[in-house]
Amino acid sequence: MPLDLPAPVRRYFEAERADDTNHMGDFFATDATVTDERRTHTGLEAIRAWKQESKAATSYQVTPLKAEQVEGRFVVTGRVEGNFPGSPVNLRYFFRLSDDRIMSLEIRL
Numbered sequence: 712m713p714l715d716l717p718a719p720v721r722r723y724f725e726a727e728r729a730d731d732t733n734h735m736g737d738f739f740a741t742d743a744t745v746t747d748e749r750r751t752h753t754g755l756e757a758i759r760a761w762k763q764e765s766k767a768a769t770s771y772q773v774t775p776l777k778a779e780q781v782e783g784r785f786v787v788t789g790r791v792e793g794n795f796p797g798s799p800v801n802l803r804y805f806f807r808l809s810d811d812r813i814m815s816l817e818i819r820l
Contacts, residue, residue, distance in 0.1 A: 714778045719813045720785055720806050727773045732762045740812040747818040769795045776801070783807070 716724070719738040726734060736755050739745075745752045745761055752761040771793025778787045785806040792799040805817040 714775050714787070716775065716778055716787070717785060717806075717808060717811075719808060719811055720778075720787065720804075723806075723813060723816075724773060724775055724787075724789075730766055732759060732766055735759045735762060738813055739816075740809065740814050743812070743814055743816070745816045745818075747816075769793050771795065771798070773802075781805075 722738040726732075726738075735758050739755060739758055741755055742753070743755070743758060745758050747761065747765075750761075752758050771791055773789040773791050775787050775789045778785065780786070785808060787804040787806070789802055789804055790799055791802050800820070803819050805815075805819070806813055807815040
């Protein structure tokens with residue numbers, strides 16, 4: 712059964728699945744932040760560059776497994792599989808949303 716995800720979160724994972732790095736502005740706010748691997752990326756251009764770098768560095772796919780609300784954030788647990796050491800791994804995606812956009816995303820183990 713598919714997860715019931717808010718529209719911007721669903722679009723984020725659809726873009727992940729399609730390896731689409733060009734449409735980050737469709738679901739991230741202009742001044743959004745992404746924190747991944749202890750690095751923070753602020754603004755659409757930086758987020759687009761982060762995603763392009765991630766996709767170029769390794770081939771991977773994310774399958775959302777579980778979604779819940781935690782302390783004002785929408786949290787998705789996703790199974791990440793690809794050609795990287797330790798694959799597969801479950802990561803947690805912490806989304807903060809506003810006006811049908813992603814304001815912040817933090818990715819953690």
